[in-house]
Amino acid sequence: MPRPTNPEVRSRLLSRGGEVVYERGFNGCGVQDITTAAGVPKGSFYNYFESKEAFACEILEEYWLSITTRIAPVLYEARIKPLKRIARFFKDLSEDHAIRNFSYGCLIGNISLELSNGSEDTRLRLANLLTRWERALAECLSEAQERGELSVGRNTGELAAILVEAYEGAVMRSKVEQSGATFDRFDAVVLPRLLA
Structure with missing residues (x-):
């Protein structure tokens, strides 16, 4: 059974990962950069978002x-x-x-x-x-x-x-x-x- 998503992790991805996109541009960063900024494993990204x-x-x-x-x-x-x-x-x-x-x-x-x-x-x-x-x-x-x-x-x-x-x-x-x-x-x- 998959683990339920965590609203706090989603919020961190949006705020900290969003800052990465804002600073570097959408094409200037990857999912790894977004998840690293949010402090979550790369694979977790797709539990919250279908795609970049x-x-x-x-x-x-x-x-x-x-x-x-x-x-x-x-x-x-x-x-x-x-x-x-x-x-x-x-x-x-x-x-x-x-x-x-x-x-x-x-x-x-x-x-x-x-x-x-x-x-x-x-x-x-x-x-x-x-x-x-x-x-x-x-x-x-x-x-x-x-x-x-x-x-x-x-x-x-x-x-x-x-x-x-x-x-x-x-x-x-x-x-x-x-x-x-x-x-x-x-x-x-x-x-x-x-x-x-």
């Missing part, structure tokens, strides 16, 4: 959960004007990247570049996460329209998608340059023009 690609889907979900728990609540803070909430959300995301000296990038963007053509399940998970991110921004933008901060003629779904695309471009360049200059430009130039 399935693991990627799970660490993406954990990454997004971390953002929604730590950073996204500002998007729903009714005491702050909606457009200021959006600016604060992106500023907080940028500060998160600064903690790692701008060298890791965004796990969503990183795995998009590595796996979107190689794993259909991962591509679908990425698409779902981007849709959820856009939806959260679009809700805030719709509230901005209701409050008269944003023209009612603007398509909030499209604008939210453009914000995500522009920000992900800034993240990619910040990773290349290992600098926060792209985030400064995003805050000072891109956001004001898009949200005008």
